[in-house]
Amino acid sequence: MNFVSYAFAALLLLVCLARLTVGRRKVEPTYVWVLLIASLLFYGWHIPSYLWVLLVSATIDFYAALALERPGPSPRARRLILAVSLSTNLGLLAFFKYFGFALDNLQWASERVGWDFSRPAWHVVLPMGISFYTFQSMSYTIDVYRRQLRALHSYRDFILFIAFFPQLVAGPIVRASEFLPQLPRVRRIHWPVMATGLALLVEGYFLKMVCADTLATYVDKYWEHGYRTDGNSVVALWLAVLFSGQIFCDFAGYSQIARGCAYLLGYQLPVNFRSPYIAGSFKNFWERWHITLSRWLRDYLYVPLGGNRVSPRRTYANLLLVMLLGGLWHGAAWTYVAWGALHGAALAVERMLGLHRGLERRPWWQRLAWGVVVQSVVLMAWVIFRSASFGGAMQFLRNIARLEGAPLNAEMWMAVLFLIPIALAHGWTWMVEHAWVRPLSPARRAVLTGVMLYGILMAYGSGNAFIYFQF
Amino acid sequence: MQRTAPAEPRMLTRMVGHRYRDRRAVGAMLLAVGTCAVCVLAGWGLWKGTALRRFTLEIAAAAPPPGHFLAHDRGGHVDHHVLLHGLDDDTLRNLHAADVLLMGNSRLMFALRGPALRDYFVTRGLRPFALGFGHEEQHLFPLAVMQRHGLRPKVVIANVDNFFGGLTSAWGTRVLRDSAFDAWKVEFEATASHAVRRAIHQVIPHVPDLQDDEREFVIYRSERDGAWFIANDFGRGSRLEPFYRGRDTVRPHNLDLARSFKKSVEATGARLIFALVPGRDVSLTHAQILADLVGVPLVAPDVPGLRTMDGSHLTDESAARYAAVFFQHLDRVLDTLIDANPDSPRQP
Secondary structure, three states: OOOOOHHHHHHHHHHHHHHHOOOOOOOOHHHHHHHHHHHHHHHHOOOHHHHHHHHHHHHHHHHHHHHHHOOOOOHHHHHHHHHHHHHHHHHHHHHHHHHHHHHHHHHHHHHHHOOOOOOOOOOOOOOOOHHHHHHHHHHHHHHHHOOOOOOOOOHHHHHHHHHOHHHOOOOOOOOHHHHHHHOOOOOOOOHHHHHHHHHHHHHHHHHHHHHHHHHHHHHHHHHHHHHOOOOOHHHHHHHHHHHHHHHHHHHHHHHHHHHHHHHHHOOOOOOOOOOHHHOOOHHHHHOOOOHHHHHHHHHHHHOOOOOOOOOHHHHHHHHHHHHHHHHHHHOOOHHHHHHHHHHHHHHHHHHHOOOOOOHHHOOHHHHHHHHHHHHHHHHHHHHHHHOOOHHHHHHHHHHHHOOOOOOOOHHHHHHHHOOHHHHHHHHHHHHHHOOOOOOOOHHHHHHHHHHHHHHHHHHOOOOOOOHHHHO | OOOOOOHHHHHHHHHHHHHHHHHHHHHHHHHHHHHHHHHHHHHHHHHHOOHHHHOOOHHHHOOOOOOEEEEEEOOEEHHHHHHHHOOOHHHHHHHHHOOEEEEOOHHHHHHOOHHHHHHHHHHOOOOEEEOOOOOOOOOHHHHHHHHHOOOOOOEEEEEOOOOOOOOOOHHHHHHHHOOHHHHHHHHHHHHHHHHHHHHHOOOOOOHHHHOOOOOOOOEEEEOOOOOEEEOOOOOOOEEOOOOEOOOOOOOHHHHHHHHHHHHHHHHOOOEEEEEOOOOOOOEHHHHHHHHHHHOOOEEOOOOOOOEEOOOOOEOHHHHHHHHHHHHHHHHHHHHHHHHHOOOOOOOO
């Protein structure tokens, strides 16, 4: 189910009604059941048969965690249990997400070496949000294995943790240690929480329906211009900037809606975006962009690989590997791998230059210069991320690098208008972080929310699915 | 007593604190709603009370005529799902009862619609059903509809403007793959969205729709005969370009598809007629060669002075004028076909 749909509006309304009636106080089982059924309905609305993928993944992890916690198993047996759980999740992910990609590459390689291999015409439909919920489920088992978390004994509660509908298909990737303690919590209706939830919903829908969807119209219409050998630099740069705005609004909008819904239902989800385009370093960018994925990769991949506690060369290799896998997590295409590799290399170079920390103690012009470099590389990486092929992306970047001048026409200025809310929000965050201004008071935030609500009704763009649904 | 006494004022303070915060939160929500209401009022005043009133928003005025279902609004071609999956009982019944099926692209659907279509066929004692689709749909999708519902018309009229390419549009491919549940979801979303949009935009202008270039058409489809009812004007009006009459050829691939289509149609007991509605880059030569090679009559009148809404689709007035001429030409062809086929109905 898409957040921007009437089916979702009806579902949310029903669940909110349940919250106000059967879910007013304490741990009402009826309310938990309502949430669980709503979550499964939300997921099954897309392709009902793919509910089994989610349930298989979650069931194996549930029992694996119970087995891990039982007294008795030797360390070897515990490792085996963890391996079964991880291989199930990764196996499902590999089959649904990377099987077609592997066949395509096999076909390509066989053509090069002269093997007689013709790719079967199988087409596997990707279950929505599989990358998100398998990661969430895996983190639970790993935490239990590390004895950082007690296994949950209620299957119902565990399925709710995995399938909780606001964050099911596109995150934030919630840790069990963040979500599970909220289950038995007394959830009285606090009006400040409701007000925050509604404000987050409106902000999220504004980002998605007004900014992301409108920017998408221009990006989709003209993107291929960037692949042309005679493509204009200004147009290519304009498109790259628009896409960077679109993907931010799309994903940050989704995360805000998810957080808003969770607030309304009595839960809290972690922040996923913190104005990433004001980041002054690559490290800082990943502390602001898709925060829950970054920390997942850090805690379950980078640190176990040795993180920065090994030799500098190994640390650089770890960074590169983690970001390569992070790129591949986004999708089964070489452009995503290249996007991840570029970010990994950038993080390694930054660490090599010693710019990953203590940047704030450097002179302002150095901070500014490195900030410009960081954002330029991020922009370049978005071009690779969006392009249909690596060759296309290179041509796109070559077009930008030619630095030809051309005035922006009326249509281009019109599109730029939809970047203004993003620029204002980023600028405001920067000023708040530097203590130039205080955060918005509730009254001012309420006025802004009212204006954004009107903005949504007056200027919503063409409805598009969220970009991150495909991941 | 000593343990409970200090707790009471604390609890009281906490309750007062809760109440204060709750009041502030409710106040903030009311302020947000009030701000939005002020914006709505100011926006409406600015729109209707100034020269901006010349920008009209047809979605607010567009109302479905009785006996019609939503076919298209904001990029959603709902009629694909409704017709293939038989979501509307009346439409499905009329589709089954149809003697004449008209197939083709949106040019045909704009050109042959309204009372002109109904009146002509009714006087001939035939029940028509326009089974054309927009969105780059070629012959495969309407053929799939015909086969799924086991339709047995007497005559099929196909507008051969880019009709035999052997492709299904991306939307059509999705519809063919979709289950009945998916179809229901699409129809529900589109219909709900359309109803809400119509209500909201009575008072709040949708700014992108006010621009001529950004405007999309809103179409309803008749349950009785499948004809489109165009609820708004869109695009910039211009003259309809006449047929291309220069040199042209028919590729073997297209010819094979046309022959195969004819075979499929005739297998149901129907006779096939080709038609050609004029437009930009529409080749009369190609259509004539194709019709001759397949052995099917072609109806392609050239009507001068027609105007379009957007360079491609006829306005109401031009459509009525075009339809009158088209049916005169079709009349002769139908007479010949009916003479050749004694089972076909005759003019009453």
